[in-house]
Amino acid sequence: MPLIKTPPPHGGKLVDRVVKKREIAEKMIAGCPTFELKPTTLPDGTPIRHVYREIMSVCYGFFSPVEGSMVQNELERVLNERRLLSEWIFPYPILFDVSEEDYKALNVKEGDRLLLMLKGQPFATIDIEEIYKIDPVDVATRTFGTPEKNPEVVREPFNDKHPGYVIYKMHNPVIIAGKYTIVNEPKFKEPFDRFWFPPAKCREVIKNEKKWRTVIAHQTRNVPHVGHEMLMKCAAYTGDIEPCNGILVNAIIGAKRRGDYPDEAILEGHEAVNKYGYIKPERHMVTFTFWDMRYGNPIESLLHGVIRQNMGCTHHMFGRDHAAVGEYYDIYATQILWSEGIPSFGFEAPPNEVDYGLKIIPQNMAEFWYCPVCQEIAYSESCGHTDAKQKFSGSFLRGMVAEGVFPPRVVMRPEVYKQIVKWWKVYNYPFVNRRYLEMKNKELEIDLPAMEVPKA
Amino acid sequence: MPHYISVILDDERYEKIKGTPLEEKITYLFGGQLKSLIVEVPEEKSEKILKAFDKARIDSRGYIEDVPVAFRRAVFEEIAKAKSLDVIDKVLERLDDLVEAGKKEDEYIPPPEIE
Ligand SMILES: [Zn+2]
Numbered sequence: 001m002p003l004i005k006t007p008p009p010h011g012g013k014l015v016d017r018v019v020k021k022r023e024i025a026e027k028m029i030a031g032c033p034t035f036e037l038k039p040t041t042l043p044d045g046t047p048i049r050h051v052y053r054e055i056m057s058v059c060y061g062f063f064s065p066v067e068g069s070m071v072q073n074e075l076e077r078v079l080n081e082r083r084l085l086s087e088w089i090f091p092y093p094i095l096f097d098v099s100e101e102d103y104k105a106l107n108v109k110e111g112d113r114l115l116l117m118l119k120g121q122p123f124a125t126i127d128i129e130e131i132y133k134i135d136p137v138d139v140a141t142r143t144f145g146t147p148e149k150n151p152e153v154v155r156e157p158f159n160d161k162h163p164g165y166v167i168y169k170m171h172n173p174v175i176i177a178g179k180y181t182i183v184n185e186p187k188f189k190e191p192f193d194r195f196w197f198p199p200a201k202c203r204e205v206i207k208n209e210k211k212w213r214t215v216i217a218h219q220t221r222n223v224p225h226v227g228h229e230m231l232m233k234c235a236a237y238t239g240d241i242e243p244c245n246g247i248l249v250n251a252i253i254g255a256k257r258r259g260d261y262p263d264e265a266i267l268e269g270h271e272a273v274n275k276y277g278y279i280k281p282e283r284h285m286v287t288f289t290f291w292d293m294r295y296g297n298p299i300e301s302l303l304h305g306v307i308r309q310n311m312g313c314t315h316h317m318f319g320r321d322h323a324a325v326g327e328y329y330d331i332y333a334t335q336i337l338w339s340e341g342i343p344s345f346g347f348e349a350p351p352n353e354v355d356y357g358l359k360i361i362p363q364n365m366a367e368f369w370y371c372p373v374c375q376e377i378a379y380s381e382s383c384g385h386t387d388a389k390q391k392f393s394g395s396f397l398r399g400m401v402a403e404g405v406f407p408p409r410v411v412m413r414p415e416v417y418k419q420i421v422k423w424w425k426v427y428n429y430p431f432v433n434r435r436y437l438e439m440k441n442k443e444l445e446i447d448l449p450a451m452e453v454p455k456a
Numbered sequence: 457m458p459h460y461i462s463v464i465l466d467d468e469r470y471e472k473i474k475g476t477p478l479e480e481k482i483t484y485l486f487g488g489q490l491k492s493l494i495v496e497v498p499e500e501k502s503e504k505i506l507k508a509f510d511k512a513r514i515d516s517r518g519y520i521e522d523v524p525v526a527f528r529r530a531v532f533e534e535i536a537k538a539k540s541l542d543v544i545d546k547v548l549e550r551l552d553d554l555v556e557a558g559k560k561e562d563e564y565i566p567p568p569e570i571e
Binding site: 258259370372375390391393395396398399400402403404405406407408409410411418421424425428429430433434435 | 462464466485486487489490511513515516517519521522523525528529561562563564565566567568570
């Protein structure tokens, strides 16, 4: 087997749609009609998505080769076959949606350029290629699948308890399709600034600073406990002639469910793993991607593959119940996709074995638990003392954290726990609650420099 | 099938039950690093708990999780008072108060006093 090399970006080339020169940006936006971006909310007003995060991920190349909001034919192709019109595989509809009222008030048409404002400042443009209508419930249903159409992995019909389904269901019915361009580069707040490695930058750091030839990606939306740490360490033993040189943690940052940990604690919790030597920084680095998580298990795993291949990873670890919530999908759905494919979702073979597919190599992993007989943290496929297993349960840990009990170091590293407490003191709460969601939604993770819109 | 509530013993709580018959019932997990007492909850009583707290759920190990801190603290208080694990009825007597206390926890939980 030849040595593994960094794969090319998905689609061949990283998307870079960020205008850095102020004069060029000003010319682009002169005289444009403007639209202030709004969050997608539940009927009770709770924010569940902010399209600015998708615009960031598109323009900085995380979702390469996607360049903007999809036209209707592309939306249909993604829903039917999980492919773009350019043939490259892609899992999710990426849409710029507005309400009927906003559309009427905007009075824009195909060929126009619309300036998208954020926090009162110019942020990005969309060059309108097409305007069409969707039935959001239909898009939501087809995005995630149904037990009838996708019997391989869908176990229950999706409903309002599924956060990803609800995000699509709450999309507005008018879709404005076209390429996004960021015209006013945002400034990141702490601590997000430290972890911002868009794909081009991330590839450069991997190659020139870290000097990693092989890198395995770890998906996270959690503060890591020792079970996660063992997953990272052990999955990284894959590679070629040696274990993977690097472990790239990529946190998904966006609207969260109540009861999850705040984004800041997630990032700094993972950082503590390397800062305090549990996996030394020479081998471990923490990054994030903006995305209001859709919890789409196998579908989400495809997006994870796209993002991390674009960031320069050679491998991706996938656990049981990957990016899942509830029991809508088979708990092995992601692993089924990456080991044999899911024909009803357009994959007769795994996503890295089809034409125009991914090049990142999956590493499917089972579970870790503490075994009192082995007296170590054991791998479920190795340890034969199943009856004696002591599982790392996220909800058990949440209970311990809320009660103010210091977790033992074999369960959660003390330095990681202290990051939870640090942000607990800031927000007066250890987990995401409504107040946190509303505050995050108003303040966002970024600020925008002041910028005038010149007259045409 | 009965469900369970795990009551974690940190040093402070351990002092309160030291020397009582409860000491023999301590479960040691994770190589002895985690001490806990396990309260068995018959199914009809765990249903009451799930109904009272909307976030509460049974995890894959059969443990009742995501209940308010006030509820967990009450379980330990009753254990310490009775020096017994047979306390779930006592806790359920306080359920209305605990539901009220739990509602406030959506807004504020005091952080622990560590640096
Ligand atoms: Zn064992």
